[in-house]
Amino acid sequence: MPTTITGLVLLVVLLLPGLTFVIVRDRRGSEQRTTPFRETGIVVFGSVIAEIITLGIFGVARALMPGLTPDVGRLVREGTAYARNHYVEISWWAAGFLLVSCLIAACAAQLTGKSPHPSAASAWWIMFDSWFPGENPVVGCVLEDGSYVEGRQxxxxxxxxxxxxxxxxxVEPLKYRAPGAAEATSLPWGAACISARQIVTMFVSYPVDSEGAAAGAVTQASDPAAS
Incomplete structure (x- = not known):
């Protein structure tokens, strides 16, 4: 662990690409709870890979434009003396290095974080996103008290x-059937929030495909959490 403020700041900056990867991946895919060791490993590994790729890009830029890039050899040999004389150039290139590394990590998360394996996803994720991504199916929920709520997810x-x-x-169109009632009635409200703890059974009606055939039959799935 770093023992100075400078070392701590440098460590945080170097780990930013890996942190970017984790944040974008969680936003794009099913959020998974991992151990601290594994999560730290993902951050470190993601940062290292992104920064190695960025170093490769910098090496190409150095070979093509030696006059416009910092002299790494002099920086290693002269250390702080060279850094003091060229601090503006080094600062701009360091900021660009960090930005490119974070962009690479974000792109990697976009490509790899959308479709988790079904064994690592919840039943809700499989029904609402994995089978028909981008759709908002009609969902009907039978609640513990016997009532029924229907609306678009x-x-x-x-x-x-x-x-x-x-x-x-x-969200609308919403329908509600009270416990013991025979038919569901439309509700004038725009949205409803339902706790998973109250759901006994969930029905999902998927959209119709381009050929007019049902893209999926009305699917009944029991929520393990509610059960």
Whole structure:
């Protein structure tokens, strides 16, 4: 661990690409709970790979434009003396180096973080995103008290754990059937938030494909968390 403020700042800066990778990956895919050791390894490994690629790009730029790039050989030989005389140039190149590394890490996360393996995803993720990505299917939920709520899925918790401590947001057209009632009635509201803890059974109706055939039959899936 660094023992000075400068060393701490340098460590944080060097790990920024890996942190960028983790943040973008979690935003794009199903959020997974990993051990601190594994998460640290992902951050460090992602930073190292992104920075090695950026070093390769800098090496090409150095070979093609030796007069416009910092002299790494002199920086190693002269140390702080060369850095003091060329601090503006070195600062700009260091900032560019960090920016390119973070962009590389973000692009890698965009390419690899969208489709987790079904074994590492929740039932909600599989039904709402994995089977028909980008769609907002109609969802019907039977609740613990026997009531029924139906609406178009707008947002859901992307955690890989089938936990009861999460919510599902449905938007209009909304329908509701009270416990013991025979028919569902339309609601004048724009959205509804339903706790997974109250859901007993969930029905999902997928959109129709371009050929007019049902892209997926009405799917019934029991939420393990609610059960």
């Amino acid at each position: 707008a947002s859901f918790n992307v955690s890989s754990d089938d936990s009861p401590d999460r919510d599902l947001i449905l």
